[in-house]
Amino acid sequence: GAGVSQSPRYKVAKRGQDVALRCDPISGHVSLFWYQQALGQGPEFLTYFQNEAQLDKSGLPSDRFFAERPEGSVSTLKIQRTQQEDSAVYLCASSPQGEAYEQYFGPGTRLTVT
């Protein structure tokens, strides 16, 4: 079956622009996670959804970052007024109900802020 997909795969934004990154999880997966992976680092947790409820957003680095999953399926991570330090790969992962510890990752969106 289809895995987790993310779009766009690459995004170049000028500093100050807003961006929206999309994640399509595996069909039926209840849990959805966003991570930020800086160059040469491991993924860092941003936020977690269970269905449409955002249960943990403690990893969002600033109020410029906003995530939503309005119908409990597709999720969008929005970054307002992008800064150079936002340049990273943004990874989305999903997991089925009851298996929240096993996550299936998408290929990521590489964001470059110039």
Next chain:
Amino acid sequence: AQSVTQLGSHVSVSEGALVLLRCNYSSSVPPYLFWYVQYPNQGLQLLLKYTSAATLVKGINGFEAEFKKSETSFHLTKPSAHMSDAAEYFCAVTPRGGYQKVTFGIGTKLQVIP
């Protein structure tokens, strides 16, 4: 707080040689532990996970890892390296019980020399 430490950001082995990637965890109680692999421009793929009493865990592509509570370690091994094993490997940890954030190590880049 939970954490993992991966010793060696770069490891080189000859094709056919033993692969050993080190991971030590810090957690007040035995956690769930994972190894993920990331190929260039791809998302993370689960190699194996420790979630039960069986301390020797076998994963995909001939990898295995042993949970050693006394050493707080979860090292990843493979008896014979293949060229296709060249990738970045991440150790990750999450506490037991319900949803918990997954914390990743910084990764170890494995180079396989022909």
